[in-house]
Amino acid sequence: MDWKTLSTKILNSVYNRLFLTQCYLCDTKSKHPLCQHCRKGFTKNTFSCYHCKHPTDTQNILCGQCQISLPAYQNCIAPYRFEGIVKILIHSIKFNQSSHHIRPLTYLLGEELIKEYSSKPWPEQILYVPSHPSRIKERGFCQTQIMTKQLIKYLQTYTTEKHIKITHPNPIKKIKDTQAQHLLNKKERLKNPKNNYLVDQSIAKHVALFDDVMTTGSTIENCTKLLLNSGAEQVDIWVIARTPDKEH
Numbered sequence: 001m002d003w004k005t006l007s008t009k010i011l012n013s014v015y016n017r018l019f020l021t022q023c024y025l026c027d028t029k030s031k032h033p034l035c036q037h038c039r040k041g042f043t044k045n046t047f048s049c050y051h052c053k054h055p056t057d058t059q060n061i062l063c064g065q066c067q068i069s070l071p072a073y074q075n076c077i078a079p080y081r082f083e084g085i086v087k088i089l090i091h092s093i094k095f096n097q098s099s100h101h102i103r104p105l106t107y108l109l110g111e112e113l114i115k116e117y118s119s120k121p122w123p124e125q126i127l128y129v130p131s132h133p134s135r136i137k138e139r140g141f142c143q144t145q146i147m148t149k150q151l152i153k154y155l156q157t158y159t160t161e162k163h164i165k166i167t168h169p170n171p172i173k174k175i176k177d178t179q180a181q182h183l184l185n186k187k188e189r190l191k192n193p194k195n196n197y198l199v200d201q202s203i204a205k206h207v208a209l210f211d212d213v214m215t216t217g218s219t220i221e222n223c224t225k226l227l228l229n230s231g232a233e234q235v236d237i238w239v240i241a242r243t244p245d246k247e248h
């Protein structure tokens, strides 16, 4: 090997080490944690209700459900739709314990949150919708807790916000072990979550509540009301994906 080829090789490897990272999904070298090709598989929730982020066909409308009854949370961030690769990744985390699939999802949500809070105050406390202890025992982990930890790690790296840390233990507890939500139909899901959660410690005035997916929104709304009754004055919802209508 001549010196020119050798120096180009060394320079390339230094460049790769400094400026390129590996794509979380396909392992190819990329400037971002998700390469352009893999990123295309994630469907952005571009057209959605401006309050609840329910997927719609047109932009900037208030959906029918919100017109009937406006959810109690102030702000909802749900940048992706629960379909395609997002659905595959979330299912693999939940049911196959594929924890390495958490990073691409929390990276994409983290990116949106940084944009969202560039012009408004970050919440003082970050909470998550937990699983029931018996389900955690069965699966060996609580996926929303692991996702929140990973999300916070990302936000701590890319922001200077001091409030961004996980509260341990999470102030919301699931007290009733309901049948897994995905096995219920929409009608059952809407009536199911009532009084399934409790808040057992004091919480900040402005909180964020994380969940991986929002479908009907009934669990989120129930937890929001609980947080508002427990001292919160503003609840922001952070979810990775919102389920489109055909999934109901």
Ligand SMILES: [Zn+2]
Residues within 6 Å of the ligand: 023, 024, 025, 026, 027, 028, 034, 035, 036, 037, 038, 039
């Ligand atoms: Zn990739």
Ligand SMILES: [Zn+2]
Residues within 6 Å of the ligand: 049, 050, 051, 052, 053, 054, 062, 063, 064, 065, 066, 067
């Ligand atoms: Zn809506």
